Amino acid sequence: MRNMSLDEAVDFLLDRVEGPIRIGTPLGLGKPNPFLNRLYERMRPDSSRGLEFYTALSLDPPRVKGLLAENFFGPFAERQFGPNYPRLSYVNDVLKNKLPDHIRVYEFFVQAGLYKNNPRAQADYVSLNYTHVVANLVERGVNCIAQLVARGPDGRLSLSCNPDLTLDLVDQSAAKGRTLVKIAVVHEGLPFLGGPAAVPADYFDLILEGPEHAQELFAIPRMPFEVSDHLIGLHASQLPVDDGTLQIGIGALAEALSYSLILRHERNALYRQLVGRLPSNPMGPPISHEPFRAGLYGMSEMVMDSFMHLRKAGILTREVQNKKSPHPRYLHGGFFLGSKPFYAWLKGLSEKDRRGISMTRISKINDLYDEDEAAVRAQRKNARFFNSTMQVSLLGEALSDTLQDGRVISGVGGQYNFVAMSRELPDAYSTLLLRSTWHDGKRRRSNIVMHGGHVT
Incomplete structure (x- = not known):
């Protein structure tokens, strides 16, 4: 299925999963921010149904305070991250200590220092070796995933930047008979990389593409060395x-x-x-x-x-x-x-x-x-x-x-x-x-x- 709006995609997920939404989304680059934001915004006011994010390295562009700092930093941020980079809404609320009680964000690796002084984020950090993450996700009942993918000329999809946990999570969930709704968002800027990262289109239950789902790829600024x-x-x-x-x-x-x-x-x-x-x-x-x-x-x-x-x-x-x-x-x-x-x-x-x-x-x-x-x-x-x-x-x-x-x-x-x-x-x-x-x-x-x- 393709060409759904963000709200239609959220409806699709909410209809396919019973009870709390426990969504896995990739470490770092592979997060489909617009979809995750719409899901969060739809579920934020409704405390009757829980929402849990399982992820790592929720990338957040630098934040500055004050008019002078904003005027200085703004042009650089626009060049580096794009004019309308979709910050993750759940990160905004975690940093402002406004995350609702029925929503949790569990990360096994975080952007360095981002949550150093945040008690809620510190409590929800999960200390795991990278190779032990998938077993933990299956145990916790993750029931859906959403990630960016690349499309190849032959119609296949590539997990591109993030096959790291997805391949094992899909396999282990299937082996245990667990429901796992899989949502892909096609990004034109991602390279199609074959081998194990290449999967058939029917690997996913829903494939989204189009302007409403577009986002700038998060690019790390190149800093000078000491x-x-x-x-x-x-x-x-x-x-x-x-x-x-x-x-x-x-x-x-x-x-x-x-x-x-x-x-x-x-x-x-x-x-x-x-x-x-x-x-x-x-x-x-x-x-x-x-x-x-x-x-x-x-x-x-x-x-x-x-x-x-x-x-x-x-x-x-x-x-x-x-x-x-x-x-x-x-x-x-x-x-x-x-x-x-x-x-x-x-x-x-x-x-x-x-x-x-x-x-x-x-x-x-x-x-x-x-x-x-x-x-x-x-x-x-x-x-x-x-x-x-x-x-x-x-x-x-x-x-x-x-x-x-x-x-x-x-x-x-x-x-x-x-x-x-x-x-x-x-x-x-x-x-x-x-x-x-x-x-x-x-x-x-x-x-x-x-x-x-x-x-x-």
């Missing part, structure tokens, strides 16, 4: 070895790492001069300063701008191939999120390069469990997993998501999975990137602490 970020990236760039596997987490430190990897590959003499000035660490893992001749294979829960730059630089070139895949892959990912140029790059890839990217279920990315586990282990040779952390204790405990007073800043996500995987693979190493200090507005404080508090 000198300390570049030095951290320079240190870390010595760890990947040629003919290896690379996973990169989210944030500026990961981008600084990719910058130094490109420097190592393209301007090797200068790179060697720079790393020659760094202190050595004889206790650390093996290091390399060579350019990448065989290349690296990307395997990361999040695909972002860094992988685009590495591919353009001729680094992301090592390919692997599964028995069921007709095409070799240079990159496997669970979800993608990045800048406008990154989305344009994905959209404009050649057929060969597009086939080299496999967006798939997170259970295939963040774990080694597979029907052909031996092949997966062989593919992930010389693996280097890079993620960021906020603080580290003197005992080596990493605090990556929660402050010592218990307030959640972001979430565990998949960090645990990659630390654990590094212990399962014989030639793999997990590296946590850390800024040694932070500034509280008055003085500089250390991120090396005596006690761990809430340890990730």
Whole structure:
């Protein structure tokens, strides 16, 4: 079914599901904001029927206060997010402490710091490893999903930016005989990515497209690096070895790492001069300063701008191939999120390069469990997993998501999975990137602490 209005689509969902609406919607980019907003606005005044959102990373553009700040920020916001970006209505009410009692928002990963001082959001945060989310959704009785998709020339749909949890949720719900109403919203700006992300049109119960359902894709602003970020990236760039596997987490430190990897590959003499000035660490893992001749294979829960730059630089070139895949892959990912140029790059890839990217279920990315586990282990040779952390204790405990007073800043996500995987693979190493200090507005404080508090 297609070409319904927003209100007709909401009516469709309310008629198909009995009792409370427990809706799953993707982490990050794949949320159909106009549909979710209309659903929320329709159910907000009616306390006779519950509404529960199950999601993660509900992206919210920066908010400013005051006429001067608005006049300064407004033109940038319009260029970056579009003139009428549809903010999520439930996020607005969570931030204003106006969420009705019959509506709950459960997130397993949140926009960094967005809910730091919000008691309701803190209480409804669900601490889960990425690979455990689907089982939790099934247990909690999620009965519908809604997400953005891309349409292919042959009529098929692609889960594009978010096959990460959808594929497993649909399979596990069906296996348990659970009702799951599936709603897709076609977005013209999303690239059609095949492989596991491609599904037939009848995969969904309702397909929406048209001007009323259109929205700007949320694009992350590209921020400048601090000198300390570049030095951290320079240190870390010595760890990947040629003919290896690379996973990169989210944030500026990961981008600084990719910058130094490109420097190592393209301007090797200068790179060697720079790393020659760094202190050595004889206790650390093996290091390399060579350019990448065989290349690296990307395997990361999040695909972002860094992988685009590495591919353009001729680094992301090592390919692997599964028995069921007709095409070799240079990159496997669970979800993608990045800048406008990154989305344009994905959209404009050649057929060969597009086939080299496999967006798939997170259970295939963040774990080694597979029907052909031996092949997966062989593919992930010389693996280097890079993620960021906020603080580290003197005992080596990493605090990556929660402050010592218990307030959640972001979430565990998949960090645990990659630390654990590094212990399962014989030639793999997990590296946590850390800024040694932070500034509280008055003085500089250390991120090396005596006690761990809430340890990730």
